Amino acid sequence: MPLPRIKPKVPRFDVAVIGAGVVGCAVARRFAREGAKVVVIEKGADILSGASKANSAILHTGFDAPPGSLELDLIRAGRAEYLDIHSALGLSIVETGALVCAWADHEAARLDSIVAQAHENGISEVRLLTGPQARQAVPGLSKALLAGVEVRGEHVIDPWSAPLAYLTEAVALGTEFRRNTEVLSGSFAGDWHLQTSQGDIHAASVVNAAGLFGDEINARLGLPVDFTIRPRKGQFVVLDKAAAVHVPKILLPVPNEITKGIVICPTAFGNVLVGPTAEEQEDRHRATVETTTLKMLKAHGERLVPPLAGIEVTAVYAGLRPGTEKKHYRVSSHPESRAIVLGGIRSTGLSAALGLAQHAVRLHAAFAQPFLKPTETPVITVPNLTETRPRDWQQPGHGELLCHCEMVTRREVEACLTSPVPPGDYGGLRRRTRAGMGRCQGFYCQGRLAEISAGHLACPLSCEGAAE
Known part of the structure; x- marks a missing residue:
């Protein structure tokens, strides 16, 4: 039976x-x-x-x-x-800290209401700045700036x-x-x-x-x-770390009804971001970058912060925000x-x-x-992974530098691959270590990364579409 x-x-x-x-x-x-x-x-x-x-x-x-x-x-x-x-x-x-920047009279006229709204929201560390005061805080700002609101938090x-x-x-x-x-x-x-x-x-x-x-x-x-869900695409330009000295604060535009606008923003990794755009699209899976838009973002950053002119672009990317109606x-x-x-x-x-x-x-x-x-x-x-504290490459016994652009060590990559939440693909490896995220975008280090990560990633570096 x-x-x-x-x-x-x-x-x-x-x-x-x-x-x-x-x-x-x-x-x-x-x-x-x-x-x-x-x-x-x-x-x-x-x-x-x-x-x-x-x-x-x-x-x-x-x-x-x-x-x-x-x-x-x-x-x-x-x-x-x-x-x-x-x-x-x-x-x-x-x-x-951040600086909300007014570049036109109608934007400057809204700064008092931005301060009032911040106070209503319980945020007290805000203050109005004249154009000269704002440029004293961020010397690289264009002289076209009329006024601003500093938000220290x-x-x-x-x-x-x-x-x-x-x-x-x-x-x-x-x-x-x-x-x-x-x-x-x-x-x-x-x-x-x-x-x-x-x-x-x-x-x-x-x-x-x-x-x-x-x-x-x-x-x-x-x-x-x-x-x-109405996907909203945002494209970004990432400027080389030489840009950081010119953008010590987050530079915000006066927002409108649709978007907070294009930001010029320092990062914890020493780069500067310019973006995002706000583009409605139907596709929820893929966010593409377009050369015309990226050139616009770079020119926008250079117009508002002229010393950014001539600084190289390290990377470009796009993401989708899950907006609704x-x-x-x-x-x-x-x-x-x-x-x-x-x-x-x-x-x-x-x-x-x-x-x-x-x-x-x-x-x-x-x-x-x-x-x-x-x-x-x-x-x-x-x-x-940030510039805020000492990195692993500054400590002895790290093995070797796998990514010279971002100073990522073999010890960091191996620890990442065997961690409690290891990466599942190349994008996850990059986000956990910053390997391949520097000036060469993995041109010099990707071969060694493929060798060391072999057998660890569900989608290995050799598979089609591994790079993000």
């Missing part, structure tokens, strides 16, 4: 987080710290495979957020937590190490990270039964942090589709199906991620019993 077939056990989690962008990584960390058994489901090969990999890396104060909005509350909460935890996690902060951070630290801490607390796993459908009957491209997953609750595909995930789960975040809770949706998180997602995670836990507490918090929290420190 044949033995009865035993169905394979389907993993059961307390919380399934869909999407491993900066918001998903922060949410996983927060729930894991609460004691939940968490799974993070990502259809890409690595974290930050979607919108989160391309941003301007600004840690916002919320000075220009809509007064009284959820976005403002979450930016302020996320910023406060980042300031509280960044040192322990080994994360950077470059205290640049706006800073820049490493946009890739922060979410890596969040997920690494979550994994140390027992979270599972399922990459190359797409959620195909889901149904709720007391628990969630998720059908994915890599098998079924059961979870008591779900959090939709799917970014550019947030509305599609709602539809696949049978949740209300009450927003539509409305400007505000599309956050909702569905207690009847134990689901939380964190949608429409646009350009302030990096700043608000930790605040969004706090908010998700509060929403979850309204329909679920509290978890048993772990008695100990692991100590997680990610490697420093």
Whole structure:
């Protein structure tokens, strides 16, 4: 008599987080710290495979957020937590401050209202500057500048190490990270039964942090589709590190109803960004760069900061922001199906991620019993990739310099490949080490990187489309 077939056990989690962008990584960390058994489901090969990999890396104060909005509350909460935890996690902060620049009379006329809005939002460290005062703070600014508003609390951070630290801490607390796993459908009957491209997953609750595909995930789960993602492309130019001396502060335009505008921004890595553009498109998967637009961005930077003329472009890139038909975040809770949706998180997602995670836990507490918090929290420190502190190449025993442009050592690359959350593709390797991100864009180091990473990446450097 044949033995009865035993169905394979389907993993059961307390919380399934869909999407491993900066918001998903922060949410996983927060729930894991609460004691939940968490799974993070990502259809890409690595974290930050979607919108989160391309941003301007600004840690916002919320000075220009809509007064009284959820976005403002979450930016302020996320910023406060980042300031509280960044040192322990080994994360950077470059205290640049920002300058909102008025180049025309109608822009200058709006500066008083920008200051008033900042004060209404609880941001007090703002002040009006005349054109000469602004140029004293940033001597390279064009004499065409009429006036400005200084916002002292706006800073820049490493946009890739922060979410890596969040997920690494979550994994140390027992979270599972399922990459190359797409959620195909889901149904709720007391628990969630998720059908994915890599098998079924059961979870008591779900959090939709799917970014550019947030509305599609709602539809696949049978949740209300009450927003539509409208991808907004942003193209960037990255100037050589020689530009940094001319851009000590974040230079912001006076925003309009559609976009915050093109920013000229120092980075934590010593470069200067010019961008992003704001271009609506239908394609959610690919953001292309166009020569005409890149030339416009470079000329724009040189017009506003003339000393940037002649400084070489190190890199160009484009990203997509998950905008919707409305400007505000599309956050909702569905207690009847134990689901939380964190949608429409646009350009302030990096700043608000930790605040969004706090908010998700509060929403979850309204329909679920509290978890048993772990008695100990692991100590997680990610490697420093920025110019803010000493780098690995300055320490003995690093093996060899693999990337001379960005001074990346073999020891750093090997540690990255064997870390608790290793990269899944070349883009992930670059974001974790900065190898291949310098002046030569991997021309000299990619061969050695391919040798050392062989067998570690799901998509090796030799496969078509490996380079980003």
